[in-house]
Amino acid sequence: MLEKNKEIILTGEEALEALKEIEFILISLHKMGSFYADKPGAVEEYRRITTDFIDNCEVTKRLARVRTIISHHFDDSIGDDDMDDMERHLLDLKFWKPASTEKTHSNTGKFSFSDGVIDQLTAKRDELLMVFTDQQEQTFLITFHKLISFHRLSSAGSKVCDMHEEKTSTLSQENVCIDPNEAITTYCFKSGNGETVLAVIASGYSVERI
Incomplete structure (x- = not known):
């Protein structure tokens, strides 16, 4: 970890904004859980209400705001492994995924990467997770599957004008x-x-709005 990342300082206003979002989510979920605790026959309703709360x-977005408040204080300088301190620390996180993801491994060609910002990259053993915000300020989680390698030439927050695909490349031939x-x-x-600003070698990607 970089020396300057061993201690970060949030302003009081930032801390209160983060606490406000966390409190809203935590207490709301607690109230839902308490309300349905004595209704064992209403499991499906409880699940539906919880899902509706998360969506509506x-x-x-609230959690993404908390993440932004905290993460923007870190120095995101890239190390020899093409990762910053945050990406390296999150490397072993095991994210939820559908029971079967094979059908999502290929690119459908329907998503446009033009005029957006790469907010965050998280590398895993065989996946690369990208948080991407487009010009309409919609945020997406892009998951590159069967990751072989990636090479980042700029820090998080890089603006992207376009993305193109290459079946073969000098990068892939040199590194893997x-x-x-x-x-x-x-x-x-x-x-x-x-x-x-970024080159990713993988078998395909899937897109999820967050």
Whole structure:
């Protein structure tokens, strides 16, 4: 960990904003749990109410705001492993995923990466998770599957003008040994001046709005 990241300072206003969001979510979920605790026959209703609360009250956006309040105080300088301190610390997190994800491993070609910002990257053993915000300020979780390698040339918060795909690339040939029978794509994210800010080598990606 970088020396300057061993201690971060939040302003009182920032801390109160984060606490406000956490309190709203925590107490609301507690009230729902308490209300349905004595209604064992209403499990399906409890699940529906909880899901509606998460969706209608935009819980993911509230938590994303808390994450932003905390994370923007960290120095996101990239180390020799192409990760910053936050990405490295989150590397072993096991995120929820559907029981079967094979059908989501390929790119459907329907998502546009133009004019957005890469907010965060989290590398796992065989996946790369990207939090991406488009020009309409909608936030998406992009999961690159069967990750082979990635090379980041700019820090988190990089603006992306476009993304194009390459079936073969110098980057992939230099860094990994690829089975010629494996369907592998290099995803190159470009800035407004045409420079590559991120290159990801994977079998495909899936998109989820958060």
